[in-house]
Amino acid sequence: MTDTQALDDLLRRALLAYNGRALHAGAEAGVHAAAFLNEVAADLLPLMDTSDDPAQREFVAEAYRCLTMAADNPLGQSCREREELVNIACHGLAHALLAGPQGRAGEEEAHGLLAELWTPSLLAWSQIFPARLDTVSPPCACGALGTRPNLVHAAGS
Numbered sequence: 001m002t003d004t005q006a007l008d009d010l011l012r013r014a015l016l017a018y019n020g021r022a023l024h025a026g027a028e029a030g031v032h033a034a035a036f037l038n039e040v041a042a043d044l045l046p047l048m049d050t051s052d053d054p055a056q057r058e059f060v061a062e063a064y065r066c067l068t069m070a071a072d073n074p075l076g077q078s079c080r081e082r083e084e085l086v087n088i089a090c091h092g093l094a095h096a097l098l099a100g101p102q103g104r105a106g107e108e109e110a111h112g113l114l115a116e117l118w119t120p121s122l123l124a125w126s127q128i129f130p131a132r133l134d135t136v137s138p139p140c141a142c143g144a145l146g147t148r149p150n151l152v153h154a155a156g157s
Helices: 004-019 027-050 054-072 079-098 107-116 121-128
Strands: none
Touching: 004 027, 004 054, 004 079, 004 121, 027 054, 027 121, 054 079, 079 107
16 A cells, blocks of 8 residues: 555645646746656656556556646646646545545545645645745746736725
8 A cells, every 4th residue: 555644745746736826836936846746757657666556556646647747838828738637646646545445436525635635725826936936936827827816905995
């Protein structure tokens, strides 16, 4: 069986990239995001080798493929595709975590785990990027913010 704590940590790290909108970052912040995804993917390799469960190994391998493809996508061109690849990786890691002697977990269980691990975008961004990269990313091609989101205060507050 794969090291559950290591798998949980890797799922949390992949979710930070997704929740922090890091996949929409460009310029130096985009390079940093790609390096972050490559680090997470590299840390998955040993888990593939230690898993005794073929289904779990398959989910981890799929997560590895998706994370490396997301990191290799050209910055500023395919942020939605990068985001979708990381989303697939996160779902695969959730399934790998939930897989056990009973077999595969259902989609509802996987979605429940991902919802439990959700991190607000400002916090997720700050856990991936150094403060100096908070405002250096240009807007991405899809129109989503490429920089750390700004808090908007409600009128009268």
